[in-house]
Amino acid sequence: MAFAEFRPLDEKSLVEYIKVVPSLFSKLGNKLDGLTIKEVGDGNLNFVYIVVGPDGSFVIKQALPYIRCIGESWPMTKERAYFETVALKEQGHWCPDHVPEVYHFDRTMSLIGMRYLEPPHIILRKGLIAGVEYPLLAEHISGFMANTLFYTSLLYHSTTEHKRAVAEFCGNVELCRLTEQVVFSDPYKVSQYNRCTSPYLDHDAESVREDNALKVEVAELKSKFCERAQALIHGDLHTGSVMVTLESTQVIDPEFAFYGPMGFDVGAFIGNLILAYFAQDGHADDGNDRKSYKEWILRTIDETWNLFHKKFLALWDEHKDGSGEAYLPAIYNNSEVQHLVQKKFIEELFHDTLGFGAAKMIRRIVGVAHVEDFESISDAEKRANCERRALELAKLLLKERRKFHTIGEIVSAIKQVQ
Amino acid sequence: MAFAEFRPLDEKSLVEYIKVVPSLFSKLGNKLDGLTIKEVGDGNLNFVYIVVGPDGSFVIKQALPYIRCIGESWPMTKERAYFETVALKEQGHWCPDHVPEVYHFDRTMSLIGMRYLEPPHIILRKGLIAGVEYPLLAEHISGFMANTLFYTSLLYHSTTEHKRAVAEFCGNVELCRLTEQVVFSDPYKVSQYNRCTSPYLDHDAESVREDNALKVEVAELKSKFCERAQALIHGDLHTGSVMVTLESTQVIDPEFAFYGPMGFDVGAFIGNLILAYFAQDGHADDGNDRKSYKEWILRTIDETWNLFHKKFLALWDEHKDGSGEAYLPAIYNNSEVQHLVQKKFIEELFHDTLGFGAAKMIRRIVGVAHVEDFESISDAEKRANCERRALELAKLLLKERRKFHTIGEIVSAIKQVQ
Numbered sequence: 147m148a149f150a151e152f153r154p155l156d157e158k159s160l161v162e163y164i165k166v167v168p169s170l171f172s173k174l175g176n177k178l179d180g181l182t183i184k185e186v187g188d189g190n191l192n193f194v195y196i197v198v199g200p201d202g203s204f205v206i207k208q209a210l211p212y213i214r215c216i217g218e219s220w221p222m223t224k225e226r227a228y229f230e231t232v233a234l235k236e237q238g239h240w241c242p243d244h245v246p247e248v249y250h251f252d253r254t255m256s257l258i259g260m261r262y263l264e265p266p267h268i269i270l271r272k273g274l275i276a277g278v279e280y281p282l283l284a285e286h287i288s289g290f291m292a293n294t295l296f297y298t299s300l301l302y303h304s305t306t307e308h309k310r311a312v313a314e315f316c317g318n319v320e321l322c323r324l325t326e327q328v329v330f331s332d333p334y335k336v337s338q339y340n341r342c343t344s345p346y347l348d349h350d351a352e353s354v355r356e357d358n359a360l361k362v363e364v365a366e367l368k369s370k371f372c373e374r375a376q377a378l379i380h381g382d383l384h385t386g387s388v389m390v391t392l393e394s395t396q397v398i399d400p401e402f403a404f405y406g407p408m409g410f411d412v413g414a415f416i417g418n419l420i421l422a423y424f425a426q427d428g429h430a431d432d433g434n435d436r437k438s439y440k441e442w443i444l445r446t447i448d449e450t451w452n453l454f455h456k457k458f459l460a461l462w463d464e465h466k467d468g469s470g471e472a473y474l475p476a477i478y479n480n481s482e483v484q485h486l487v488q489k490k491f492i493e494e495l496f497h498d499t500l501g502f503g504a505a506k507m508i509r510r511i512v513g514v515a516h517v518e519d520f521e522s523i524s525d526a527e528k529r530a531n532c533e534r535r536a537l538e539l540a541k542l543l544l545k546e547r548r549k550f551h552t553i554g555e556i557v558s559a560i561k562q563v564q
Numbered sequence: 565m566a567f568a569e570f571r572p573l574d575e576k577s578l579v580e581y582i583k584v585v586p587s588l589f590s591k592l593g594n595k596l597d598g599l600t601i602k603e604v605g606d607g608n609l610n611f612v613y614i615v616v617g618p619d620g621s622f623v624i625k626q627a628l629p630y631i632r633c634i635g636e637s638w639p640m641t642k643e644r645a646y647f648e649t650v651a652l653k654e655q656g657h658w659c660p661d662h663v664p665e666v667y668h669f670d671r672t673m674s675l676i677g678m679r680y681l682e683p684p685h686i687i688l689r690k691g692l693i694a695g696v697e698y699p700l701l702a703e704h705i706s707g708f709m710a711n712t713l714f715y716t717s718l719l720y721h722s723t724t725e726h727k728r729a730v731a732e733f734c735g736n737v738e739l740c741r742l743t744e745q746v747v748f749s750d751p752y753k754v755s756q757y758n759r760c761t762s763p764y765l766d767h768d769a770e771s772v773r774e775d776n777a778l779k780v781e782v783a784e785l786k787s788k789f790c791e792r793a794q795a796l797i798h799g800d801l802h803t804g805s806v807m808v809t810l811e812s813t814q815v816i817d818p819e820f821a822f823y824g825p826m827g828f829d830v831g832a833f834i835g836n837l838i839l840a841y842f843a844q845d846g847h848a849d850d851g852n853d854r855k856s857y858k859e860w861i862l863r864t865i866d867e868t869w870n871l872f873h874k875k876f877l878a879l880w881d882e883h884k885d886g887s888g889e890a891y892l893p894a895i896y897n898n899s900e901v902q903h904l905v906q907k908k909f910i911e912e913l914f915h916d917t918l919g920f921g922a923a924k925m926i927r928r929i930v931g932v933a934h935v936e937d938f939e940s941i942s943d944a945e946k947r948a949n950c951e952r953r954a955l956e957l958a959k960l961l962l963k964e965r966r967k968f969h970t971i972g973e974i975v976s977a978i979k980q981v982q
């Protein structure tokens with residue numbers, strides 16, 4: 147066999163690979179004439195090839211045993227491709243409209259073949275920078291989160307299924323450790339990897355490192371992240387892991403998936419929308435002051451949470467007499483108690499969402515990996531001003547999240563930041 | 565090989581077994597003359613044989629594929645013996661003074677050979693019923709809990725070690741499910757297994773099944789039990805899992821061990837001391853009003869918690885620059901923040917302890933498995949009165965636990981129950 151051992155592919159060797167893999171070759175109508183292959187990995191970790199022929203197309207994603215954007219000096223297990231595949235299949239099962247189909251997986255090669263999300267699909271973050279409104283985004287992403295989180299939790303699972311799945315995803319520990327470091331640790335200490343818009347934000351970054359109240363809160367979130375196996379979470383659900391058109395929303399790149407706290411996903415998405423919001427002033431120009439676009443982002447934040455929690459509770463109601471073992475129907479047997487437990491559940495999830503969302507915002511401003519929303523603002527002082535406002539809000543949310551009870555209050559808080 | 569397949573032993577076949585197992589045979593000086601073997605399993609699940617010869621002794625514990633006290637109609641994996649062994653070894657490693665040494669384990673036979681805790685060791689529960697004061701109990705059990713819980717948590721573990729261990733103990737799911745059912749579910753619903761001191765407590769048991777506020781709280785605890793992998797917990801740390809003399813305290817029977825919330829162990833122990841307290845009035849007689857013994861139990865409750873949390877924090881301080889990844893020293897780098905995180909951690913653990921302890925009390929009064937503390941009170945009405953007071957306190961603790969901040973307040977609350 148030509149590919150019996152792992153080897154990194156390139157645009158040439160990929161053709162050889164496709165030829166010997168029927169599930170891929172057949173997608174191209176079993177021919178290679180007129181094939182174009184292009185590496186497009188703009189992500190941080192992996193190599194992504196778009197393969198298009200006259201009769202079909204797909205995407206190949208290959209994990210190498212290090213972090214692409216840093217290089218071989220930061221090793222990272224290529225087994226992440228296995229967990230990404232398991233997660234893509236599980237999420238695709240519960241939410242087929244918003245997850246690309248997996249055509250092929252090769253564990254030896256750490257290689258996934260999946261549906262090519264053809265143009266005009268673009269990465270959501272790029273759409274947000276360009277100021278494009280996506281009228282179905284909140285509807286779609288709330289459905290993705292409600293379905294994938296509900297159906298992989300003890301609201302649907304038996305504890306037998308749950309522990310089996312939890313144990314399997316404990317194997318994805320290296321990716322969890324990366325999150326632990328870059329989200330929950332590095333921003334709060336001196337680290338060689340941290341950076342910020344210097345010199346403007348040097349003092350702000352230092353303040354983060356000296357804020358005891360913030361450190362207390364981030365410790366609680368880190369414990370939850372490390373210890374609480376609530377549902378199969380995507381683990382990296384920022385606006386760079388979502389591809390969109392005006393009609394379609396597709397969630398890619400769940401290589402960080404594991405059984406963790408639901409709020410980490412919901413928070414990642416909403417936190418990145420908030421970053422997009424604060425970046426808009428840096429993108430405003432004479433032709434477009436971005437004011438109405440900022441309103442659209444705020445509405446989308448509001449709708450994302452509200453639709454999410456409504457859909458989540460609807461699934462709970464639908465399945466309350468089902469297989470889930472968290473709330474047995476013989477115990478939670480009247481509408482008052484059902485209402486009380488749901489209210490309590492959603493309230494905790496809301497506070498987790500705010501906490502994790504805030505932590506994800508902070509790390510994008512003073513940690514190792516920044517977001518294009520801000521990075522694309524070329525005037526450093528302007529960028530720093532945008533970032534500082536986002537940072538102030540994030541610190542408030544992280545420290546005071548239990549004082550907020552509705553997403554409307556969050557939208558107000560965002561607007562109040564000067 | 566004579567024992568290549570699982571088979572339940574008896575006093576006779578056990579001799580054949582010992583003969584072919586060098587690690588056991590050698591403990592007896594490689595001879596069988598003068599051997600006495602006695603089955604003493606007074607526990608609920610397994611068979612326990614005491615093997616004593618002129619030159620040595622040990623205990624053999626064998627798990628059968630069902631629950632002993634119920635019978636073959638309630639199957640239960642005999643793999644529990646494997647998890648019990650792993651836990652005994654881990655706990656013995658961190659706390660050798662309070663855990664019997666494992667001499668032998670046979671996975672095929674679901675059989676453990678361990679140190680015989682020779683007389684005058686008795687089960688603590690029996691000592692508490694007899695009114696015996698154990699002056700070192702709080703000191704010893706607090707040490708056991710502080711060591712085993714600290715060293716298996718992220719205060720000591722790297723997340724790599726932690727997830728590996730969590731995954732392994734996910735395999736003990738059947739035993740976890742038994743706890744889920746008998747502690748967190750059955751008492752709050754109609755179940756064929758529930759019983760109570762009838763007719764006296766029929767109404768009290770019904771009240772538990774109709775108490776929405778209680779059900780909301782127990783749901784939160786059940787979620788924590790199922791989802792939060794905080795440390796390797798014993799999982800069944802009641803006063804029947806502790807053997808004592810005036811000088812020695814030994815923790816046995818960790819077959820329910822898994823990575824769960826620390827408060828489940830601390831609560832089990834303290835909750836069972838509270839049950840022992842409320843049973844004393846049923847054991848009082850002309851010769852002994854048990855008043856001073858009740859004071860000793862209250863002091864022991866107080867000391868157990870206070871010593872536990874002091875020892876736990878001392879371990880934390882000792883290892884704060886060590887391998888544990890929850891609170892990195894570069895972040896938690898000043899005494900104020902160190903104090904704040906410890907205070908917050910202990911406060912949550914205290915509330916978990918109260919909640920789980922209360923849930924364990926409730927299930928012993930209206931669930932399937934009762935405790936000898938009460939069962940040995942032959943006058944049913946007297947017993948019911950003792951049980952009712954314990955139940956009232958447990959309901960208060962479960963619902964209002966966040967209002968308590970010191971163990972002294974708990975002792976006061978116990979004394980106030982009429």
Ligand SMILES: Nc1ncnc2c1ncn2[C@@H]1O[C@H](COP(=O)(O)OP(=O)(O)O)[C@@H](O)[C@H]1O
Pocket residue numbers: 186187188189190191192193194205207246260261262263264269386387398399401
């Ligand atoms: N199924 C797909 N269809 C089209 N483009 C894709 C697809 N998957 C990935 N891409 C492109 O490749 C980029 C990197 O993919 P991603 O899965 O995010 O990799 P990484 O793990 O390195 O971040 C994406 O930003 C997107 O532009």
Ligand SMILES: Nc1ncnc2c1ncn2[C@@H]1O[C@H](COP(=O)(O)OP(=O)(O)O)[C@@H](O)[C@H]1O
Pocket residue numbers: 604605606607608609610611612623625664678679680681682687804805816817819
């Ligand atoms: N190592 C030991 N030394 C002496 N007696 C023991 C030992 N282990 C168990 N026993 C006795 O056997 C009884 C049942 O043991 P236990 O481990 O609690 O079994 P179960 O899991 O069935 O509850 C204990 O209550 C105690 O009396």
Ligand SMILES: [Mg+2]
Pocket residue numbers: 189190386387399
């Ligand atoms: Mg990506």
Ligand SMILES: [Mg+2]
Pocket residue numbers: 189190191192382399401
């Ligand atoms: Mg990725």
Ligand SMILES: [Mg+2]
Pocket residue numbers: 301465466467468469470471472473474475
């Ligand atoms: Mg249900």
Ligand SMILES: [Mg+2]
Pocket residue numbers: 607608804805817
């Ligand atoms: Mg026992």
Ligand SMILES: [Mg+2]
Pocket residue numbers: 607608609610800817819
């Ligand atoms: Mg037992």
